[in-house]
Amino acid sequence: MLFLISIVYIARCDPDPSDNKFWQNMAIKRILQYESKRMTKMYEKEMAKNVIIFIGDGMGISTVTATRILKNQLPILKKIQEKQNSDEMNDENMTELWKKLQQSEDGSLSFESFETVALVKTYILDSQVGDSGACATAMMSGVKSNFETVGVSGKVKLNDCLATMDPMVRVSSIIDWAQQQGKSTGFVTTTRVTHATPAALYAHSASRYWESDDRMIMMMKTVNRSEHNEWNSEFCKDIARQLIEDEPGKNLNVIMGGGKRNLIPKNDGQRQDGRNLIDVWLDDKKQRGLTAKFVSNSEALRKLDTDKIDYLLGIFADNHMSHEADRNDTIEPSLALMSLKAIEILKHNPQGFLLIIESGRIDHAHHLNNAYRALTDTLALDDAVEHVVQKINKSNTLILVTADHSHVFTFGGFPARGNPILGIDDQTSDSDKLAYTTLMYTNGPGYRKLRENLTEINTIDRDYIQQTAIPKRWETHGGEDVPLYASGPSSEIFAGIMDQTFIPYGISYATCMGPMEPLFFIMSLCFQQQFHQ
Structure with missing residues (x-):
């Protein structure tokens, strides 16, 4: 029976990579290969109730390795500095600390103990090296797209606003699939909530930079108007409006990050249309009879009684949130705190939840060649993973940790063991x-x-x-494969080397939601047949 299913699906494969079904059929083929191996081992069928995806924006393998070493070295280096400043340093102290430094390469990050590890190809439809918008679209929707577009198929070129008016090019995401399944959904990020990676969850835009209407107006002033004479803000909405006004954005239970400027009028923000989208969000929840809360600082988030609300909007900075090395804890919450508060709200739903957690400023530090901030932001992601794993039910929660792309960040030379990274x-x-x-x-x-x-x-x-x-x-970004770490039900489906477009389809299959739901039931029947023979 499995052989016949394979023939049917392979026959349906479309050779055109710009067609949405091309990547879905590739995923189906991979799942069939996976299940064929799993059936021979007589594994029981598992289904994930909850999914948590951690994204280190720009977290390539060299970043992971360097962060692992830094994690072990930082407390030792701080002790050395403290002793030097207090004149307590002596040969015996130095020898002891040096021995500890020499073991710093042996440690691990919290997610490196996950049972499944993979490498992910990150090229996009029109470039060997991807950007966050197109890579996030592949990771969230399972479709290869063009450079700097979000939530659209390969039929849409950069800045082609009119092309996005065709509903067929607006690709659905794992957020759509989860909401259709009755699950609670949310995301937290250290970037603007309208930035490229989170935008791919809920928006459909010919440019990742159209976060607010001011950027779209600016574009209209610089292009040939005759080519865009049908442009209309109601059809080509900016990303912030799509988050607050449209599905699936307005149905997100948790939204946390920075980027207040894209949500409020131009006197205090950047919006040219006079809308205060925070007020629009609150009004929408009130009209629908939903319990909702807006918070803007760490103290308010800590004190929040999550048992009394089902919707949370937390905006903690005008622009991006601060790098972890610069964060003022009284104003901006840590990634770990945002993640834990999000889970407290999302777990109210007996149907389960989907949560995306992004440490987005790793990427920004790398772009500035500032390794210290890139690595300490990766440590913040590591800390968030550690706290979340302790909080959730591991038996029914699929956890993924990965990156959208890498950076041209090198780790080389011949430094001695224990040398400060x-x-x-x-x-x-x-x-x-x-x-x-x-x-x-x-x-x-x-x-x-x-x-x-x-x-x-x-x-x-x-x-x-x-x-x-x-x-x-x-x-610039790097074009090499990025790591993926997986734990929980059906995590083994993510083993090996895969295209980035497989990630959402693998999640769809593991949770029995979205486009892979029919295949899940077909394979379940195959298992039942196999077990009764």
Whole structure:
């Protein structure tokens, strides 16, 4: 029977990568291969009730490795600094701390103990190296799309507003699928809530940059109006309005992050249409008889009685939230706190929930060649994973940790064991005899025409900008595969090397929701047949 199903689905495969079904059929083929192996092992069928996806924006393998080492080194380096400042340092203390530093490569991040590990291909439809918008669309909707578009198929080119008016190009996401299944949904991010990665969950836009109507108006002033004479703000809504006014955005139970400026009028924000979308959100929930709350700082979030609400909008910064290294805890909550509060609300639903948690500013620090902030933001993600895993029911919750793309961030040289990961190699260049850092970038603003002598520079400082080989104002993404870590029901389906478009279909299958729901039931029948033979 499984053989016949395989023939039917493979026959349906469309060879056109710009067609939405192309990537879905690829996912079906992978699931059939997976189930064929699993049936021979006589595993019982499992279904995930809840799904939590952690996204480290720009968290490539080199970032994960460097963060793992930094996690172990930071407390030791702080002790060394404290003892040096207090004149308590002696040879015995130094020897003890040095031994601990030499073991810093042996530790692990919280998610590195997950039972399933994979590599994910991140190329997009029109580029070998993807951006967050198109990569997030692949990860949330299972469709390859074009550079800097969100929530649309490959039929839509960048800035082609009119093309998005066709409902057929607006791809559904895992948020849609979960809501249709009756699950609660939400996301938390350290970026603006309208930024590229979260936008792919709920919006359909020919440009990831159309977060507010001011950016769309600016675009209209710079393009040939004759080509856009049918442009209408009611059809081509900015991303913020789609979040607050349209499905599935307005049905999200939890929305937390930064980006207040895109939600309020131009006197205090950037909106040109005079709308206060925070008020619109509150009014919508009131009219529908829903219990909702808006919060804007850490204290309000901590004190929030989550048993009394089912909808939460938390906006904690005008722009992006601060990097973890700069965060004021009285104003901006940690990623871990936002995640835990989100779960407290979402778990009210007996049907289960879907939650996306993004540490989005890893990416921004990498773009500026600032390794310290990139790694400490990755540590914040690690901390959030650790807290969440302790909170949830592992037996019915599928957890994924992955990245949308990588960065041209390198970890090299021949530093000795225990060498500070943010420090310099203990060897110098054999060409110019100058020192170099273990962590560097291929390109970006850290380029220097003349190499500097690093022996007098504190490369561990949070503001230090790593050196690069090629000058660019903004460091680029990397095109290599990114890691994925999975735990929970059906997590083994995510093992191996996969295309990014498989992730949402794998989730769909593991939860029996969305486009893979029929296949789930077909395979369940196959299992029953197999077990009764």
